[in-house]
Amino acid sequence: xxxxxxxxxxxxxxxxxxxxxxxxxxxxxxxxxxxxxxxxxxxxxxxxxxxxxxxxxxxxxxxxxxxxxxxxxxxxxxxxxxxxxxxxxxxxxxxxxxxxxxxxxxxxxxxxxxxxxxxxxxxxxxxxxxxxxxxxxxxxxxxxxxxxxxxxxxxxxxxxxxxxxxxxxxxxxxxxxxxxxxxxxxxxxxxxxxxxxxxxxxxxxxxxxxxxxxxxxxxxxxxxxxxxxxxxxxxxxxxxxxxxxxxxxxxxxxxxxxxxxxxxxxxxxxxxxxxxxxxxxxxxxxxxxxxxxxxxxxxxxxxxxxxxxxxxxxxxxxxxxxxxxxxxxxxxxxxxxxxxxxxxxxxxxxxxxxxxxxxxxxxxxxxxxxxxxxxxxxxxxxxxxxxxxxxxxxxxxxxxxxxxxxxxxxxxxxxxxxxxxxxxxxxxxxxxxxxxxxxxxxxxxxxxxxxxxxxxxxxxxxxxxxxxxxxxxxxxxxxxxxxxxxxxxxxxxxxxx
Amino acid sequence: xxxxxxxxxxxxxxxxxxxxxxxxxxxxxxxxxxxxxxxxxxxxxxxxxxxxxxxxxxxxxxxxxxxxxxxxxxxxxxxxxxxxxxxxxxxxxxxxxxxxxxxxxxxxxxxxxxxxxxxxxxxxxxxxxxxxxxxxxxxxxxxxxxxxxxxxxxxxxxxxxxxxxxxxxxxxxxxxxxxxxxxxxxxxxxxxxxxxxxxxxxxxxxxxxxxxxxxxxxxxxxxxxxxxxxxxxxxxxxxxxxxxxxxxxxxxxxxxxxxxxxxxxxxxxxxxxxxxxxxxxxxxxxxxxxxxxxxxxxxxxxxxxxxxxxxxxxxxxxxxxxxxxxxxxxxxxxxxxxxxxxxxxxxxxxxxxxxxxxxxxxxxxxxxxxxxxxxxxxxxxxxxxxxxxxxxxxxxxxxxxxxxxxxxxxxxxxxxxxxxxxxxxxxxxxxxxxxxxxxxxxxxxxxxxxxxxxxxxxxxxxxxxxxxxxxxxxxxxxxxxxxxxxxxxxxxxxxxx
Ligand SMILES: [Zn+2]
Ligand SMILES: [Zn+2]
Numbered sequence: 001x002x003x004x005x006x007x008x009x010x011x012x013x014x015x016x017x018x019x020x021x022x023x024x025x026x027x028x029x030x031x032x033x034x035x036x037x038x039x040x041x042x043x044x045x046x047x048x049x050x051x052x053x054x055x056x057x058x059x060x061x062x063x064x065x066x067x068x069x070x071x072x073x074x075x076x077x078x079x080x081x082x083x084x085x086x087x088x089x090x091x092x093x094x095x096x097x098x099x100x101x102x103x104x105x106x107x108x109x110x111x112x113x114x115x116x117x118x119x120x121x122x123x124x125x126x127x128x129x130x131x132x133x134x135x136x137x138x139x140x141x142x143x144x145x146x147x148x149x150x151x152x153x154x155x156x157x158x159x160x161x162x163x164x165x166x167x168x169x170x171x172x173x174x175x176x177x178x179x180x181x182x183x184x185x186x187x188x189x190x191x192x193x194x195x196x197x198x199x200x201x202x203x204x205x206x207x208x209x210x211x212x213x214x215x216x217x218x219x220x221x222x223x224x225x226x227x228x229x230x231x232x233x234x235x236x237x238x239x240x241x242x243x244x245x246x247x248x249x250x251x252x253x254x255x256x257x258x259x260x261x262x263x264x265x266x267x268x269x270x271x272x273x274x275x276x277x278x279x280x281x282x283x284x285x286x287x288x289x290x291x292x293x294x295x296x297x298x299x300x301x302x303x304x305x306x307x308x309x310x311x312x313x314x315x316x317x318x319x320x321x322x323x324x325x326x327x328x329x330x331x332x333x334x335x336x337x338x339x340x341x342x343x344x345x346x347x348x349x350x351x352x353x354x355x356x357x358x359x360x361x362x363x364x365x366x367x368x369x370x371x372x373x374x375x376x377x378x379x380x381x382x383x384x385x386x387x388x389x390x391x392x393x394x395x396x397x398x399x400x401x402x403x404x405x406x407x408x409x410x411x412x413x414x415x416x417x418x419x420x421x422x423x424x425x426x427x428x429x430x431x432x433x434x435x436x437x438x439x440x441x442x443x444x445x446x447x448x449x450x451x452x453x454x455x456x457x458x459x460x461x462x463x464x465x466x467x468x469x470x471x472x473x474x475x476x477x478x479x480x481x482x483x484x485x486x487x488x489x490x491x492x493x494x495x496x497x
Numbered sequence: 498x499x500x501x502x503x504x505x506x507x508x509x510x511x512x513x514x515x516x517x518x519x520x521x522x523x524x525x526x527x528x529x530x531x532x533x534x535x536x537x538x539x540x541x542x543x544x545x546x547x548x549x550x551x552x553x554x555x556x557x558x559x560x561x562x563x564x565x566x567x568x569x570x571x572x573x574x575x576x577x578x579x580x581x582x583x584x585x586x587x588x589x590x591x592x593x594x595x596x597x598x599x600x601x602x603x604x605x606x607x608x609x610x611x612x613x614x615x616x617x618x619x620x621x622x623x624x625x626x627x628x629x630x631x632x633x634x635x636x637x638x639x640x641x642x643x644x645x646x647x648x649x650x651x652x653x654x655x656x657x658x659x660x661x662x663x664x665x666x667x668x669x670x671x672x673x674x675x676x677x678x679x680x681x682x683x684x685x686x687x688x689x690x691x692x693x694x695x696x697x698x699x700x701x702x703x704x705x706x707x708x709x710x711x712x713x714x715x716x717x718x719x720x721x722x723x724x725x726x727x728x729x730x731x732x733x734x735x736x737x738x739x740x741x742x743x744x745x746x747x748x749x750x751x752x753x754x755x756x757x758x759x760x761x762x763x764x765x766x767x768x769x770x771x772x773x774x775x776x777x778x779x780x781x782x783x784x785x786x787x788x789x790x791x792x793x794x795x796x797x798x799x800x801x802x803x804x805x806x807x808x809x810x811x812x813x814x815x816x817x818x819x820x821x822x823x824x825x826x827x828x829x830x831x832x833x834x835x836x837x838x839x840x841x842x843x844x845x846x847x848x849x850x851x852x853x854x855x856x857x858x859x860x861x862x863x864x865x866x867x868x869x870x871x872x873x874x875x876x877x878x879x880x881x882x883x884x885x886x887x888x889x890x891x892x893x894x895x896x897x898x899x900x901x902x903x904x905x906x907x908x909x910x911x912x913x914x915x916x917x918x919x920x921x922x923x924x925x926x927x928x929x930x931x932x933x934x935x936x937x938x939x940x941x942x943x944x945x946x947x948x949x950x951x952x953x954x955x956x957x958x959x960x961x962x963x964x965x966x967x968x969x970x971x972x973x974x975x976x977x978x979x980x981x982x983x984x985x986x987x988x989x990x991x992x993x994x
Binding site: 012015016019020022023026057060065182183184185186313319322326345346347348349352353356357360373374375376377378381401402403404406407409411412415416447448449450451 | 509512513516517519520523554557558562679680681682683810816819823842843844845846849850853854857870871872873874875878898899900901903904906908909912913944945946947948
């Protein structure tokens with residue numbers, strides 16, 4: 001942060017001009033010089049944005065101030081949003097394995113495959129499992145007997161209704177989220193239950209491969225060139241009950257990603273951040289860290305590092321797990337960390353120290369970093385060491401950290417050009433898709449009225465810069481991206497106002 | 498903001514200790530050294546706070562995260578709140594003339610006085626006027642005929658119901674604020690209508706005096722030692738229709754305040770910040786500035802300076818009014834400004850520049866400064882020139898700038914020790930009282946878990962330091978405050994846990 005004071009030597013109007021200009025330079029992308037083509041595109045984009053914000057002010061209906069479940073339709077009517085969809089966004093660096101693909105395919109296709117069983121838990125959740133010829137064994141704890149879905153559907157009066165209820169079980173979306181999700185505990189339980197529900201579907205080997213390929217496709221279509229995926233690498237299974245280990249999963253991810261990149265030369269690829277659950281105790285995490293180290297040695301190409309997932313407020317703090325997390329360093333082993341940290345509203349609690357501890361533990365990026373602006377030392381370290389936060393606005397809103405996204409704490413960080421990237425966490429669970437919805441929220445609200453094409457360009461460039469790609473690969477990625485960017489800019493310059 | 502980086506020479510635990518300690522030192526009051534007595538009181542207070550926050554986490558019911566209208570009852574059950582009520586809070590520096598006194602007295606006493614007339618506007622609002630022997634003239638624009646309230650009440654079946662409806666007309670409080678006040682435009686209209694409604698009551702000369710004296714009493718009882726009041730100085734009138742000018746009002750304020758201070762030797766007094774409405778055009782504001790200058794010469798003791806009030810998003814920007822606002826400086830006249838600025842969620846709009854312009858126009862303090870953390874240059878200037886923001890959390894929440902007060906942007910400013918004071922804006926209109934409710938929100942939420950007695954002491958000291966009192970008077974005030982503080986600390990040290 002640049003420190004300055006009023007320069008009283010200048011006439012007041014000039015002084016004011018200087019100050020405003022300085023603030024514009026400080027914001028993300030503020031120092032980028034645009035080409036003539038880009039300037040033209042920027043004028044068009046700014047004009048579209050101005051119209052939509054003025055409209056929103058008049059109607060008192062601003063999508064980023066509304067809950068995303070209600071805002072989504074309005075966002076899809078936005079011309080700015082349609083421009084953002086076409087924009088090459090670089091990398092999506094904060095995503096989770098089974099939150100990247102719209103759930104329709106799971107319901108309409110996967111659950112219709114042969115040998116799909118389901119059971120009901122006492123609390124009304126579903127579990128699935130493919131098995132043949134024998135039914136799945138053992139019966140999952142805390143669930144009814146396995147029912148063959150094909151048979152179950154045949155008994156139903158209204159299959160459409162059932163399928164719609166499945167859809168609802170696979171996302172958090174519903175009409176009155178404020179009422180249905182009375183607090184963070186409730187929504188986090190529902191959130192984690194969704195992953196338990198889809199677990200048996202997505203870990204069935206053929207589905208596992210296809211889910212991932214289709215997920216890549218969805219991001220590719222949203223003009224994303226590269227992904228980093230937090231993956232828990234839980235066992236994948238075959239119809240006969242055979243299961244595969246983490247290496248198999250990682251290898252499969254690699255194969256699918258490579259094939260996808262071959263089929264789409266303008267797609268760079270994927271890296272995996274192996275992630276365990278922060279509720280587990282330190283001895284368990286120690287094992288996972290060891291696994292991560294082994295995987296890193298065996299799969300140096302795809303394996304980016306390690307993270308911990310789950311609700312921070314309820315799990316272990318990073319410091320409670322430090323023995324496990326410091327182990328690689330004591331061995332002189334470089335295991336990059338990508339810690340979720342500061343995904344909390346509870347400032348000053350032990351959990352809130354995660355944001356400092358992530359930095360102390362040498363994290364490469366900070367997942368969310370929602371609390372960063374409330375930690376001046378952490379903010380300085382993040383700034384000085386150029387460690388970005390991964391801002392996922394829709395996730396933060398749906399998981400009830402903030403309601404009006406204009407108040408997202410990243411606003412002050414964006415205003416001072418703090419290192420950051422935009423990502424979408426689990427778009428399918430939030431009813432979003434790809435990266436564009438989150439870019440919309442950042443562009444329209446968190447960045448304020450003055451966020452413009454510079455902001456977007458810088459965010460895209462940041463996503464490549466802060467990725468785990470090698471220096472060489474970053475260069476290639478930037479070249480691929482730049483070509484797409486030039487086309488995008490040309491297109492945007494032709495917008496009729 | 499201090500810039501630092503990880504000091505890798507230290508063992509990790511020590512390094513972490515140092516960082517955490519540094520953040521604790523940076524927060525407001527973090528550098529204060531407490532006496533033994535204060536340490537004891539602090540332990541008690543921290544224990545109370547911890548219990549209440551843990552309880553809130555368990556119940557998922559944290560008052561600062563709830564709308565104040567629903568939170569109020571819970572706050573009143575809080576032991577921390579009861580301690581805060583007893584705490585000597587120093588000065589309340591951001592208050593408006595007719596928002597300082599609980600409205601019960603207006604309804605139960607003032608509207609029962611003889612010769613009180615009322616009329617109804619087409620939009621369902623009320624206006625009042627005392628007059629005798631002739632009825633009030635002229636009939637106010639856009640209102641029914643004047644009705645003598647005494648007569649009107651006699652016709653009513655249910656007077657209690659009517660009086661309760663009056664109470665509701667005098668505050669914003671109701672059961673479902675989110676539904677009733679669908680957006681900021683709606684609540685600002687209702688907010689300003691309240692002042693129009695009470696206008697005819699509070700500007701009746703006998704009521705004017707008594708309202709002010711009772712307002713002082715209410716703040717005095719809430720352990721506030723000194724007030725600065727934004728006052729519009731609208732004409733005060735007598736029963737016979739005679740009206741008084743601004744000088745009369747200011748003189749009356751001075752007399753009432755002096756009498757109150759004589760009767761309460763531990764009360765320091767009041768200063769007035771003459772305030773006009775920002776909707777008015779520049780020629781009108783120029784006249785008001787001239788009036789402010791004249792008043793400052795005639796009443797140097799009580800007249801502190803000038804401000805503009807009303808919804809920022811709808812009014813003129815400070816820069817639009819600059820001709821008027823720069824006039825005193827061109828005359829070499831020192832007219833201190835106390836501009837409301839940055840009371841907006843609309844980052845990057847022309848109105849949002851008010852926060853920079855307030856500083857450029859040499860404001861002494863910033864009213865609200867809600868947008869400050871999104872303006873890195875303004876933040877630096879405010880820091881370097883030691884110009885505080887006046888944080889009014891309940892006002893910001895009720896007027897829909899932020900819902901969960903943990904997300905109030907002052908959180909990041911508190912965390913880095915930014916100059917600030919706490920105030921309550923219009924407590925009576927929000928259903929609050931005095932200063933304690935706002936201190937509760939700041940202490941429990943905006944300051945985070947680690948806000949402690951140091952924070953509170955610094956905020957009280959700040960309120961004296963940043964007041965418009967002379968250096969001498971500040972010293973006296975601090976002495977008066979210190980005596981009360983010592984007693985408070987002794988009392989707090991005796992709390993049974
Ligand atoms: Zn995540
Ligand atoms: Zn105010």
